[in-house]
Amino acid sequence: MKLLVAIVVILAVGGNTLDIIPITEWAGSEINRKQELANPVNMVVIQHTASKDCYSDKLCLQTVNNIRGYVMKIGFDDIPYSFMVGGNGKVYEGAGWHRVGAHTKGYNDKAIGIGFIGTFVEKLPSPEALKAAQELIEYGVQNNHIAGDYKLFGHRQLSSTVSPGDALQKEIEGWPHWAKN
Template identity: 50%
Template sequence: MSQWSGESLNRHKLLPQPVDLVIILHSVTSSCTEDMQCEHLVREIRKAHLHVGFDDIGYSFLIGGNGKIYEGAGWNFVGAHTKGHNAKALGIAFIGDYRTIKPTPAALQALQDLLSCSVEEKHLKEDYKLVGHRQLRATESPGATLQAIIEMWPHWLADVKYLN
């Protein structure tokens, strides 16, 4: 985080490892494709999350249209992204609004790379489940277009009623 904000984290509660759930969200902000633009948006998201009383950025990670991954709560700390699921899931947000547009190919590849790395590093179980935020809460997130994309991926879970 210090690479994009220069500030230390305000997190204390550890996320039990490995988790078996990944929740995909979108930030409903402008999108970005340039490093400085993405870093600016991540700083603005942090300010907004602090303003509503979160300890820090609520998402575990954010992904920019530039294909870069920005750490929020990261692998090790509980975030504030999906009430009732924060203490048992990674919440990964795409920077932008994906109700009608697709994320960039670079952003989608960054998510695939992050998921693979998470499994390799034992932060995420090999048989993890992937869901859209809208499957767990009354929201449009991660947007209809992004939701349709993740529904084609092998770890996507259609029926969330069996999640603990």
């Protein structure tokens, strides 16, 4: 079995630890998306993957690979999200900071799309996942990938969808930078 190596990013503010697993590690290949994403972006879009939840490294790895395989089978170039966050508190790179994803039609070239792994209509992601997403956004701001005055949206605010689910939408409405409109 291939050893999965995580890149650990230490955040300067608060000394938090954020595990970001590069796509080359979890998928074994580079992202197929080639269009450059101009940084910093002014928007962050929170979504859910509408898949099964995952809480262990093994299950999250299997889930993100299943999502990648499925979306490519139905015609996407590659994983649509910039990043995916597992219930294990780890972040899985998709299109990342520097490539345009396919997460929110009309906003892909203006936003980072963060997909929580699972379906969050009636329940919230794990506390570890919520913390990891917030640390990811903070890291993005600190490293000029996300503008300091960014706006945070739930996917449903920009597209006709239930994503990120009722429970997760209500949660992010209390996060810094959430934009009503």
